[in-house]
Amino acid sequence: MEFLDLTAYAYSESALPMKAVGWLGSEYGVQGGDATPLTGAELQLLKSASLRVRSLMLGVHECEFCWAVEGNGEFRYYLPSGVIHAAPTMIVHYAEEHGYRPPFELLSGLPEAMRPPWDWRAERLCAVLRDESADFVWRADAAVDLALWDDRRAYDALRSVLNDEELVDLAGSEVGRSLAAFSGRAYASDLADGYLHPVVRSGIEKASQIDYRLCVRPVPPLRR
Ligand SMILES: [Zn+2]
Structure with a gap:
């Protein structure tokens, strides 16, 4: 193309x-x-x-x-x-x-x-990621892109989809990689403690290798 x-x-x-x-x-x-x-x-x-x-x-x-x-x-x-x-x-x-x-x-x-600074693009990506009726590829791409923003709102949006089984099954490792981008932030300290789907966990662990x-x-x- x-x-x-x-x-x-x-x-x-x-x-x-x-x-x-x-x-x-x-x-x-x-x-x-x-x-x-x-x-x-x-x-x-x-x-x-x-x-x-x-x-x-x-x-x-x-x-x-x-x-x-x-x-x-x-x-x-x-x-x-x-x-x-x-x-x-x-x-x-x-x-x-x-x-x-x-x-x-x-x-x-x-x-x-x-x-990038927080703006309408980040807002739109959060909305797409959270929207269970949105196109799956759009949601998976939003999960990747939101890691660019060093902002709690991006982290919260990523956290909010951890119980979305379909998204985690198909894009869980990308969600994990994006969550790993927030390690070191005080608001992300809960990540180490709670239960995480193994696919998400593996994405976090492999974040620096891919x-x-x-x-x-x-x-x-x-x-x-
Ligand atoms: Zn060539």
Whole structure:
């Protein structure tokens, strides 16, 4: 799937309006490829802001420039302007291996996107997460994204779904990973004591061991 940078995100329906970045393919080539490649510091910043993967079930995307790697899932960047950018996990590979330079509005907003201030986007994610009738993928993505906000309201929303059996069965480890982001906060000290579903517990325990690199991997030799 290929989209021009900064067009409205249209890969699937989403709970919040977003813009597409890094959806590269053979038709438009490496967008921004004639610009200066990222510096080492810029690349490191992009990687640091690209740790949690969403929407894993939406399909695998192969690199159309080297055909050596494929990835699935997406990153979301909550920029200080209020705009959200959605990128395939392959965005890091494109920047690292193919000279792709993401749009300036993404690069300049990345430091704040790692810890966005509380706003309507966080409120909306809390509401989606708590809504048992909402689309399951939206709820699972909200559970991932809420870990970005260093705010008790995000923690409370995550706590509130621990008895939601369907969500815990399907996305419990992501809920656990997000809860782990609040460890050290006084209001999160109850987490260590009470009963937690084993899937949630395992997500908390593995929180520091998982990252996006698991979602971008070599294409098996037989398919190349
Ligand atoms: Zn490639």
